[in-house]
Amino acid sequence: AVVSTQSTGTEARDNFYSLGKQLLSSGNAEYAVSCYVSAAQCEEQLGNTVGEVSALTKAASLFLQLEREQQKLCISSQERYMAAGIDCYNRAIGRLIVANKRDLAVKLSLELGCLLLEMGHIPDAEPHFVRAASMMEPGNIAFQIVALRKLSYCRTYTLHYTGALETLDTLVDLINKTNSSVN
16 A cells, blocks of 8 residues: 555654653653654645644754753753754744744744843844844734833843944834824
């Protein structure tokens, strides 16, 4: 009997998810993350963007968790987990943009920026807030405010004061515009 590529891909994906969950529950996140990356590749082959983004986001989260654990233990990982986590997030964001799901791409960009801030990687967080702010729909005021505030913080921290002031000006203009449209 000929097995279709679709069913083979589905079976492989399910096996990767299952193995990933087993490895996570047994405390082997370093190996589980590979399963989620592989599941994302299966989802891509199956044309399931939502599943691919979900698996990539899970892998990204695990990579950043591993990086934080390395930092806590004062073990140098040469930030390879962080680089892999950022790459998974960027791939997920890219897939969302292609699928015309910009609102979700914005939220993932904000999530990544905030995680990097939390980990003390402020210069690395800045481009993710820039991307989030630039992709937002005009009516999404709450997320715009968050992105611009975080971006201003990053720019102040990196001594880019002119950029921080420009960002704050944009933020003030946005708030004034919102207040005038409400009144």
